[in-house]
Amino acid sequence: MNEGICAKCAQATVYAVTADDNERALAISAFKAVLMTHFICTSCGYVEQYVLDPADRQKIEQKARLITPRQS
Numbered sequence: 001m002n003e004g005i006c007a008k009c010a011q012a013t014v015y016a017v018t019a020d021d022n023e024r025a026l027a028i029s030a031f032k033a034v035l036m037t038h039f040i041c042t043s044c045g046y047v048e049q050y051v052l053d054p055a056d057r058q059k060i061e062q063k064a065r066l067i068t069p070r071q072s
């Protein structure tokens with residue numbers, strides 16, 4: 001999706017919207033939040049969301065619970 005091609009319908013009609021206000025940011029603690037970017041295909045309506053800023057992803061690593069894969 002972030003290459004400009006829809007992952008579902010393969011059309012080049014992907015638009016990016018970043019919510020840059022605090023109300024729509026993902027709160028990971030009382031004082032930290034990360035910005036979410038939505039990639040939206042206007043042909044089929046498919047949406048993916050990403051945390052694009054590596055510094056924001058680092059905040060998640062510091063604050064959130066890591067999901068450990070189960071051993072089979």
Ligand SMILES: [Zn+2]
Pocket residue numbers: 006007008009010011041042043044045046
């Ligand atoms: Zn699509």
